[in-house]
Amino acid sequence: MAKLILTVDDSPSMRQSIKLTLAVRGYRVIEAGDGLDGLEKAKAETVDLVITDLNMPRMGGLEFIDALRKLPEYKGVPIVFVTTETDETLRARAREAGATGWITKPFAPEVLLKITRRLLE
Numbered sequence: 001m002a003k004l005i006l007t008v009d010d011s012p013s014m015r016q017s018i019k020l021t022l023a024v025r026g027y028r029v030i031e032a033g034d035g036l037d038g039l040e041k042a043k044a045e046t047v048d049l050v051i052t053d054l055n056m057p058r059m060g061g062l063e064f065i066d067a068l069r070k071l072p073e074y075k076g077v078p079i080v081f082v083t084t085e086t087d088e089t090l091r092a093r094a095r096e097a098g099a100t101g102w103i104t105k106p107f108a109p110e111v112l113l114k115i116t117r118r119l120l121e
Contacts (some may be wrong), residue, residue, distance in 0.1 A: 002026045003120050004045065008038035008064060009053040009082070014105070018051060018082070020084040021109040022116060035059025039040050046073050048121055051112075054083035062097050069076065069098040082107070 005027050007018045019029040028060075030045065032038035034056040042050070052066065054061040061081060068074045078100040091102055101115055 003048040006047040035064030065097040
């Protein structure tokens with residue numbers, strides 16, 4: 001069965017871009033519009049990889065990762081930030097929260113695919 005990926009971003013066009021990039025390579029993708037929505041979807045169906053934005057309404061990416069890592073089934077699941085932020089302090093905070101990787105927007109689809117393959121295969 002294809003690996004399941006959760007993409008969490010408040011931008012519908014970014015979620016769609018990520019979904020299309022991954023779906024053509026055989027991955028299954030579910031989408032969430034912010035951290036709270038992502039947390040609900042992650043609780044409903046365990047995913048193999050999480051790709052999340054940093055700045056979102058209701059619950060941002062750091063808070064989302066903090067909450068997700070508290071769930072036993074998500075202790076070792078890779079989490080990748082996809083954001084416009086480049087600040088090293090934020091990167092360090094993301095690693096402390098449990099992020100596995102970081103992609104800066106805008107990014108080439110090949111970069112997303114390379115990181116996804118490395119983390120899942």
